[in-house]
Amino acid sequence: MSDWASIALRFGLYMDFMLLFGMALFGLYSLEGRKRVSGAVLPFRSMLAGTTVLGVLMSVASMVLMASAMSGESDFAELHPHIEMMVLETDVGFAWVVRIIALVVGGSVVLLHQRAPVVSLSVATIAGGIALASLAWSGHGAMDEGSRRYWHFAMDILHLLAAGAWLGALVAFARMAMLDTLQTAESIKLLARVVNRFESVGALIVVVITVTGVVNYLFIVGPELDAVLLSTYGTLLLIKVVLFAGMLVLAALNRFHLGPLLQRSLREGEYRVAANALRRSVLVELSAAVLIVGLVAWLGTLSPDMETAVT
Structure with missing residues (x-):
């Protein structure tokens, strides 16, 4: 069950960050002027807000699941020190922290989208790219x-x-x-x-x-x-x-x-x-x-x- 939960979370994270990065980037190179404003062509504001919030939630869940799988603990009180160790003392934990910061910043800029769509899409592209890149630290490359x-x-x-x-x-x-x-x-x-x-x-x-x-x-x-x-x-x-x-x-x-x-x-x-x-x-x-x-x-x-x- 834990293997399938891990696969499902990985799938959700890949889809979420790819959409955040890819659709924000699409708005920059394919659309012009007021067509970049949410609702003119694509629902950028709801998409950016939804993917950043969902990305944070799934990232937290993935860290908890990873710590549980590595420690064998299921009770949160017992699991907390293992999570803290992973976040503070491992490369994958550092990548996770960078990801969360990028998502929070990207999500915050959504508030400016209607007034500054180019700024909003640019920040979302960078945030989505960082979040997507952080997934490499949980892949095969981390074993090299x-x-x-x-x-x-x-x-x-x-x-x-x-x-x-x-x-x-x-x-x-x-x-x-x-x-x-x-x-x-x-x-x-x-x-x-x-x-x-x-x-x-x-x-x-x-x-x-x-x-x-x-x-x-x-x-x-x-x-x-x-x-x-x-x-x-x-x-x-x-x-x-x-x-x-x-x-x-x-x-x-x-x-x-x-x-x-x-x-x-x-x-x-x-x-x-x-x-x-x-x-x-x-x-x-x-x-x-x-x-x-x-x-x-x-x-x-x-x-x-x-x-x-x-x-």
Whole structure:
């Protein structure tokens, strides 16, 4: 039960911080002027407030669960000194403190969003990036030593930030493509513009995720392949790769077919079919991304050498 609780919390933390970082970043590079104000296009204020508060709560729960798992204690009075030791005397505790401070600062700036949306989104992007990066200290990189440890952390952090940027963009696209939103030609024109604007950002995200993913695999497993595929870790990793490949196909479909189709349809005045096709594609891509995040949360609790798949 504790293993599944840990996986569920890891999944929640990954999703929460990726959304905080990715959607705030999306607001900065995809929208302009008053469109960055919450409610004009996307509900930034409720999203920023919700993810920061939920992130703090889940972070506290994860620290309690981690201390309980390491000490074997379940009573809070007995658990308190173990939590204090972890927070004050370990690297993961230091990363946790930095995360909490970043979330509190990011959440506080939400109050300024309507008056200063750029400032609010910028601070939220930084806070979300710090919170997301802090999760690397509870991953496989924490087991390395020397310079290898820092390189592994760097790859983990870049991988997490790129994944967060992609997930945030997908959620933003899905929200903008909802049926109750696409009621006017202007809203569809805006969707077509941001999809087209995502081209260069999306290409950079794919390159970073691919390169850091390969490097992280070599850090964790090495050049071996056959033996890893016989483990639970390898099976889950293979599923993750297949889902990622599917996301690449859908992203290419959106960029080279559905996006241009939507723009042509706008000029012709018949855009409903193209808009619906783009929405369905984005929702499928988003579903694959959520599954990948779930697999990442699970993979983080496994060792390639210890977990053997059932045959």
